[in-house]
Amino acid sequence: xxxxxxxxxxxxxxxxxxxxxxxxxxxxxxxxxxxxxxxxxxxxxxxxxxxxxxxxxxxxxxxxxxxxxxxxxxxxxxxxxxxxxxxxxxxxxxxxxxxxxxxxxxxxxxxxxxxxxxxxxxxxxxxxxxxxxxxxxxxxxxxxxxxxxxxxxxxxxxxxxxxxxxxxxxxxxxxxxxxxxxxxxxxxxxxxxxxxxxxxxxxxxxxxxxxxxxxxxxxxxxxxxxxxxxxxxxxxxxxxxxxxxxxxxxxxxxxxxxxxxxxxxxxxxxxxxxxxxxxxxxxxxxxxxxxxxxxxxxxxxxxxxxxxxxxx
Numbered sequence: 001x002x003x004x005x006x007x008x009x010x011x012x013x014x015x016x017x018x019x020x021x022x023x024x025x026x027x028x029x030x031x032x033x034x035x036x037x038x039x040x041x042x043x044x045x046x047x048x049x050x051x052x053x054x055x056x057x058x059x060x061x062x063x064x065x066x067x068x069x070x071x072x073x074x075x076x077x078x079x080x081x082x083x084x085x086x087x088x089x090x091x092x093x094x095x096x097x098x099x100x101x102x103x104x105x106x107x108x109x110x111x112x113x114x115x116x117x118x119x120x121x122x123x124x125x126x127x128x129x130x131x132x133x134x135x136x137x138x139x140x141x142x143x144x145x146x147x148x149x150x151x152x153x154x155x156x157x158x159x160x161x162x163x164x165x166x167x168x169x170x171x172x173x174x175x176x177x178x179x180x181x182x183x184x185x186x187x188x189x190x191x192x193x194x195x196x197x198x199x200x201x202x203x204x205x206x207x208x209x210x211x212x213x214x215x216x217x218x219x220x221x222x223x224x225x226x227x228x229x230x231x232x233x234x235x236x237x238x239x240x241x242x243x244x245x246x247x248x249x250x251x252x253x254x255x256x257x258x259x260x261x262x263x264x265x266x267x268x269x270x271x272x273x274x275x276x277x278x279x280x281x282x283x284x285x286x287x288x289x290x291x292x293x294x295x296x297x298x299x300x301x302x303x304x305x306x307x308x309x310x311x312x
Contacts, residue, residue, distance in 0.1 A: 004311055005030060006171045007151050007181065010040035011128075011297050012289050013173035014135040015304040020171075021142035023308050028168070029146045030157075032177070035136045036129060039175050042194060042269030044219055044228055045126035045297045046207060047080075049102070058277065058295060061302025068301040069124040072134075076222070079130030083220060084122045085205030090115035114208065114254075125205070126297055127221040154181050154286050169311050171287045176270040178290030184278070187291055189270040191232040193243045195251070197225045197261040206254055216250040224264060227251035231271065231294070240268050272296075279303055281310050 006017045009031035017027045031038070047069045052058035072080040084104060089095065095117050099105060108118035136146065151157070154170050172178050179187025202225055208215040213236070217228040230243050244266050252259045274291030277299075281287050287310045289303055 003168050004028070004171060005157055005168045006173055007031075007154065008038075008172070008174035008178065008290075009033070009035045009136075009146055010038040010173065010175045011043070011132065011135070011300045012175070012292065012303055013171075014132070014139055015300040016171055016173055016289060016307040017139050017144045018135065018142060019301075019304040019308045020311060021139065021144050023312070025311065027139075027142075027144045029139070029144060030149045030151050031146065032148070032150050034148060035132050035146065038132070039269040039271075040296065041128045041132055042192060042267035043126070043128050043297050044192075044194065044217055044226060044294075045128055045131070046123055046205065046217075046219060047126060047298050048123040049099075050295045050298050051209070052295075054098075057279070058292075058299055061299035061306070062295070064302030064305055065299055066124070069126070073124050077130075078134045079127040079132075080124055081127065081222065082122055083125050083203070083205045084120065085207065086112070086118055086120050087207045087209065088113045088115035088118045089209045091209055091211050092117065095119055115210075123205075125219060125221065127224075128297075131297075151181065155284060169285065169287065171289060171307055171311065173289045173307075175290060175296075176272040178272060178288065179274070182278075182282075182286075182288055182290070184274075186274050188273045189234060190273045190293070191230065191234075191236070191240075192228065192269050192271055192294070193230045193232075193240055193247060194226050194228045194267040194269075195244050195248045196264040196267060197227065197258060198264055199223050200225055200255075200257045200261040202255060202257060214246070214250075216247070216254050218251055218255050218258070225258065225261065226267075227258065240266065277303075279306050279310070287311055 102121040104122040206218040
């Protein structure tokens with residue numbers, strides 16, 4: 001039997017399961033899909049910054065998470081690695097004050113940036129297939145049980161309860177499906193598309209911050225390069241293949257060496273977007289941790305720490 005059931009085996013669910021097990025809870029994770037098939041595997045996963053304001057809980061979660069990622073980056077087997085690169089900002093006329101304390105910060109000159117302002121920095125990145133495998137292995141070593149099972153009702157998990165004990169505490173970390181489980185109509189599934197390319201000898205990342213739903217990211221990982229990006233709402237019916245072609249063309253314009261790289265595949269994921277992330281306990285005693293949009297990996301350890309506090 002488990003005294004905590006986490007619904008969802010993406011990055012928020014697994015990170016929360018690990019922290020709960022470390023805190024002494026017996027933990028079971030229920031997931032519709034195998035870990036390697038969750039939406040989290042398609043995350044671009046540039047870490048260390050969220051772009052949120054100083055009073056936003058996303059900022060606090062990021063600050064809790066970043067030291068964990070920096071420590072994990074010391075071991076290549078975790079899938080976390082550091083990259084130097086450039087961020088081009090087209091939504092502001094000046095860089096935020098916190099940017100200047102990022103590792104290896106340098107403001108880009110007008111002739112270097114494709115935005116109104118830009119910066120060169122060094123940040124941790126997650127190669128998501130490797131990182132999720134690391135999280136799953138770490139959870140297993142802590143005794144966490146991962147079970148592939150569909151959950152349609154967060155309050156109907158009575159078979160996991162011991163007749164002599166209260167039922168398990170339920171943590172809803174089901175990503176884009178969490179809103180349906182919680183009866184929360186404010187959650188929107190925003191489609192993201194990546195093109196995965198063979199290693200083209202690219203060492204530095206490129207990222208654009210724009211107001212629109214299409215931009216260009218070039219994220220090099222060991223042995224592959226992931227290019228994006230798109231944030232397409234449900235009413236945008238552009239076929240994935242067309243979105244991928246457009247993304248690749250924009251990426252090649254930014255980094256011509258990609259023109260000769262072999263295409264390894266295409267990744268499509270649904271970001272669970274909400275007006276603000278939900279990390280709280282409802283009146284039924286269910287702990288909710290969802291709605292983090294495109295920063296789910298970035299805030300994952302900070303959110304996991306808060307989940308432990310809410311369960312306790």
